[in-house]
Amino acid sequence: MVYRKRLDGRKIDELRPVEAKVGVVSNADGSASFRIGKTWAIAAVYGPREIFPRFLQNPKRGILRCHYSMMPFSGSGERIRPGSNRRAQEISLVIQKSLEPVVDLSAFPNAVVDIFVELPQTDAGTRCAAISAASMALAVAGIPMKDLVSSVAVGKVDDKVVVDLDYMEEHIEEFNPESAAASVADIPVAMIHNTKEVTLLQMDGKVSKEDLIYALELAKKGIEQVYATQVKALKAYFPSE
Numbered sequence: 401m402v403y404r405k406r407l408d409g410r411k412i413d414e415l416r417p418v419e420a421k422v423g424v425v426s427n428a429d430g431s432a433s434f435r436i437g438k439t440w441a442i443a444a445v446y447g448p449r450e451i452f453p454r455f456l457q458n459p460k461r462g463i464l465r466c467h468y469s470m471m472p473f474s475g476s477g478e479r480i481r482p483g484s485n486r487r488a489q490e491i492s493l494v495i496q497k498s499l500e501p502v503v504d505l506s507a508f509p510n511a512v513v514d515i516f517v518e519l520p521q522t523d524a525g526t527r528c529a530a531i532s533a534a535s536m537a538l539a540v541a542g543i544p545m546k547d548l549v550s551s552v553a554v555g556k557v558d559d560k561v562v563v564d565l566d567y568m569e570e571h572i573e574e575f576n577p578e579s580a581a582a583s584v585a586d587i588p589v590a591m592i593h594n595t596k597e598v599t600l601l602q603m604d605g606k607v608s609k610e611d612l613i614y615a616l617e618l619a620k621k622g623i624e625q626v627y628a629t630q631v632k633a634l635k636a637y638f639p640s641e
Contacts, residue, residue, distance in 0.1 A: 430541025
């Protein structure tokens, strides 16, 4: 099949509108809101604080722990069942592993830093929005970090490699009759800004080696836009004297 035009009119390398704000949860040590299109993630950081039960403690360094959840009526598809589930646990671990390379908790032995991410509204790209929000929230909390982590999804819809798929593109056979036999690949990517180190690379679907290389180039460009939005929000919260 041929994907002639993106369903929302965007160019193949164009993100949905992006906005970010920090300091949005008053009782958290650090917090941030990140929106990309209709996907909205709110992250709150608590800690460092003593971890319980004690057998989880690490005497050499603190640990990072993430908790991801989508609100029951946040999804573009079916109603989300409240409470923990396998998908939420998987994404919680994905967020944790994406952020650990930039976080230094060596000064906080036997402690934990908890990140709670809630999604009030979703339209694809939830784990990417969660990572971008959590990275900003850690910075506001004053957790030692060597850089920010920024994230965006890329993928392939029919024959087109595109950046920042939305729900309609992920389920294109429902929204575009011409693509009844469409193939879709979704590739979430997270990256450290200065070193360009990839901290997350997942793929749901199949793409060729050439398309994957091109998708990663699109991801780098999209991540630069996400990073610029993160920095702008942090500078607005911490104005220079």
